[in-house]
Amino acid sequence: MDYLSIASLQVSYVHDNQITPALRDLSLSLAIESTGVIIGPSGCGKSTLLGVLAGLNQNYQGTVRINGKAPGECDETALILQEYGLLPWKTTWDNVKLGLELRGFSKQETVLRTEKILDKLGLLHLRKRYPVQLSGGQRQRVAIARSLVLEPELLLMDEPFSSLDALTREELQDFLIELWQETKLTILLITHNIEEAVFLGQKIFVMSECPGTIIKEYTNPLAGDYSARGKMEFLELANSLRSSLRGWN
Amino acid sequence: MDYLSIASLQVSYVHDNQITPALRDLSLSLAIESTGVIIGPSGCGKSTLLGVLAGLNQNYQGTVRINGKAPGECDETALILQEYGLLPWKTTWDNVKLGLELRGFSKQETVLRTEKILDKLGLLHLRKRYPVQLSGGQRQRVAIARSLVLEPELLLMDEPFSSLDALTREELQDFLIELWQETKLTILLITHNIEEAVFLGQKIFVMSECPGTIIKEYTNPLAGDYSARGKMEFLELANSLRSSLRGWN
């Protein structure tokens, strides 16, 4: 059974009688406990899609089902926004523990989990800082921490590693794979990095220009295999991905 | 003669008696009409450095000279901020032409130049949109357009292509090189992408962890050479860069 299934999704932005179509006839499905990566040109509607899945945009046509439920009703999703969406009036610590608090975790549990994730992402010494006192990459990591700490069933990530240096990025990719292997959550991730797509996505969806739809879908057995990064198949898939993106450009 | 020269720069953030050192004893120089790339771990002080060079942060110790002048006095610098800094109350068009307007260009010239750059970056059809109506990558391109349109002497870019898909990124890298060859401006760019660093930087500066300083400096003859991207030397340099980043991590 598919954990996530989208059928002929259509989304438009309407303002002052002007209609901007963002997604057209998009269909996609993802099995439970698997990872999917979306890749596509800038402005093709990736963030729009994630917004729908997270239940932030109820204004769509088509069917969207997460574990059989509509996105608004599903309680076990976590989202990392492209703009992070950290609250400027909360410190790193408070931003991260917010999700736990909202879901009614005990105080002790909250402290424990928050501390663990901050430590993992190298943010513990920044826990008393406000977002404006952080560097771009630190902010991004706070946003990641805020989602991961929830240990959700479905994790939606919008270019989560874009502001991180290569090493931190690889570390976090590894950490994500670890987490996935441990907790068996379902992950849907947007990235512009082809290697990242190949390393993380059991399924890779390539989107067209705006208004976006899925134009190609890869099944990728190499995902999560640390040793694969240098392998021939890895590079081949990356090249194939690159050319299928280019073909539509 | 060096166009840009920094000697033992030291910057700290102070708030409520708490001092956070961000840069320590940083020295760096860049010849006129050349390109430099800074690469370093997240939170090491790259944006802080650019802020000093752009004259936004006057609160530093050490010597900073741009063409012999202090950063605040130099009129020919353009900066792309990591957070874009687009004004939400101005449309794409107005955001891009703002710099020209401020520098007193004629109306005709302003229109002409704005149109050209928007067209070049594939944003012309978005000219009437406000920033919130744009996707992440589109916003980033607007910020790039806003700086490039000024045809400055010194261009400071803070991770300018981080939210763009691989293809658009390559296109813009090429465009930047073109522009550089045409107008012979001096470019200092921050990136986390090692290939980008090697493709764009005649000089590549590697920074340490926070508080940041330059720990390694590469002179890179391959920069701007389109054909180099596949070559052996290219990959070698990239690997050397990667390991010097890793070595300090």
Next chain:
Amino acid sequence: MQPKELMQKFIYTLVAVDILIVFWYLLSRLLNTPALPTPLTAFNSFVQLVTNELVPHVVISFYRVAVSLAISTVLGVPLGLFLGKNTRADEFSAPLIYMTYPIPKVVFLPIFLILLGIGNLSKIVLITLVIFYLILVTTRDAARNLPREYVLSVRSLRANELDLYRHVYFPACLPAILTSLRLGLGMAMSVLFLVETYATQEGIGYFIMNSWSSLAYDKMFAGIIAMGLMGFLLYLLLDACEKVLCSWVHL
């Protein structure tokens, strides 16, 4: 705005008016005092008075309020932006503002009368003074809290101080300024009751106070209706301004 939206707005307004009237009716029934006539009485008297008596009063009051609003905007907004931007000037002026603002301006009436005479001038200056503070404080606070990122980005384009005001501070504070105008409007109208009690026989404030002192509550409430309408229209105007000037906020 689309016709549909306009229609909806109109319906909402009608419903609001109905609620007000029903509430008023019930209250007047409950209290049963001449001090609160029924809506019917008040509207009757409103209709009778509107053309020949009320309109001139409303016009002159409108003039006083509008001029004062305009002057205090022209003075308060730039000064507020300046203080919000310059921490030093702000720290210096804050005690001045904080000590003079809470003193109700009524007490300066004698001084104003001596300095400015008993004509329209002193009236307008007094109203202006009251709303000036409101606009000043609101604008200053909004400018103070402006995200620094915008300032940095425009400054990096080599904007001079004036450019910063024009392209960053003013537009960023515009929503707050419009809020303060809305509030100032209401305040200006309540000051009318003070300034139209001397040396004038015109103005809706005079009309209401005069009707009140002669215990003509039906006339008084006709005046109140006129005042409510006048305020409502001015508000609609401000709302339209906001729609046009701050379209970017509501995307």
Next chain:
Amino acid sequence: MQPKELMQKFIYTLVAVDILIVFWYLLSRLLNTPALPTPLTAFNSFVQLVTNELVPHVVISFYRVAVSLAISTVLGVPLGLFLGKNTRADEFSAPLIYMTYPIPKVVFLPIFLILLGIGNLSKIVLITLVIFYLILVTTRDAARNLPREYVLSVRSLRANELDLYRHVYFPACLPAILTSLRLGLGMAMSVLFLVETYATQEGIGYFIMNSWSSLAYDKMFAGIIAMGLMGFLLYLLLDACEKVLCSWVHL
């Protein structure tokens, strides 16, 4: 705050006071009228009156203002946040607010007296009503203009409505709310002049009006000094609140 900053603030305040006094002195010299005594006369009378007469008046006025501010905050802030968040409710209530706000609340005095008696209750309710609108409109406008990004990000954490108020709307609007409290404070003090003219012999508003009507301008200005001081202290309090509650704004 560091001692250095405190010191500086104190110096600024002193300078501000000096400027005020010099200006006052010059004006009183220029006008040469009993209606504006010299600062010296006023301070003399202030010193004479302060302990035995002024303090009780100030205390009772302070009580009235503080209670009203508290009530209108408790009512106005949640309602304002609610209206700012719910476009539908806002569109519906806007005409109601816009029509009733500009009507000066003075005219409802007789009705209040009938309903609430002539004691403190009607006074407090009247002050409350005036500042309530101020806080309501400011909060509503601030909530309306909140960047959507914050709401989206917290909603994506599965926040319910109440959580949104608590973690997003309230903290985001807090600076605006504090501004409105500052403004409301000034407004409350000017309403004192209305509510302390009936059925009371206490309160700084009564004291000033009484001195005024008996032409005791030195006493009147002693009262004004007390009022300025009282406002200034309340402002300092609000400023301290802002420093603590909105520390994130001024990083």
Next chain:
Amino acid sequence: QDGKENGQENSPAKLKIGSLTTEENLPVLVAQENGYFDAEDVQVEFVPLLSPVELQNTFQSGALDGMITDMMIALMLKSSGEELRITSIALGSAPQEGRFAIVAAPKSDIKSVQDLKGKSIGISNNSIIEYVTDGILEQAGMSPSDVNKTTVAKIPVRIEMLLNNQIDAIVVPDPHISYAVANGARVVADDTSGENLSQSVIIMTQTALNSKNDAISRFYNAYARAVEEINNNPEQYKELLVTSINVPKQIADSYKVQHYPLPQLPVEEDVNNVITWLKNKGLLKADINYQDVIWGQT
């Protein structure tokens, strides 16, 4: 502000007179309406004000040549250093003129002044209202401290409080007495009998008296003519009274135009009584006496 116009040369000379909208205005209004001022070649601008404090302030600001006010204010202004003279009585040459009364609430059981003991009376303090209240109480053998004086500055508020039984009694002048009575309230006592208490006066600034002496005399010629006219045909001027000074329309029909006094100076005794009262209340800045405040005396 003063003496800009040389009364003698600029013709016709102009007098600016301020006043509240009270019955005292009728002679001036009649003189204006019937052209008596024009006939005397004096121009009178009547400045309307709605509250006593603003009237005082306007007078102090120097914008007025004179005003119609009550004796207390005239004396307080004088003692606070204002250069002014009482030039005439406006109402109150006899007790019957200018009625003030203690009016009891419809539901109260107050029948006589004695019943007021311990009851609350709505007044405005430091004013003619308080003076009259004290006077009436004393004439009835009571002390002002026997009652609970409650300050209610605005007359309409006072009346509304009374009619809703929020307060036991109030003191107001006509036409508000008639209005309250028409709405069920009861007059407990008034000042039309006994000692003469309430006097309103016309005062002029010293500057005006110096520079416009002639115009002021002519003003009073016209004023006297108007008073005679009113006293001869009271019914004829009722309409003017009702519309211009806002007699509540519920009582307009039954309302009577009262008798107005010819221009005359207040007698020394009345003035001294007020001075004593003011002194006892601590409302006088400096000592004053009859000669200081009366026109034509030195």
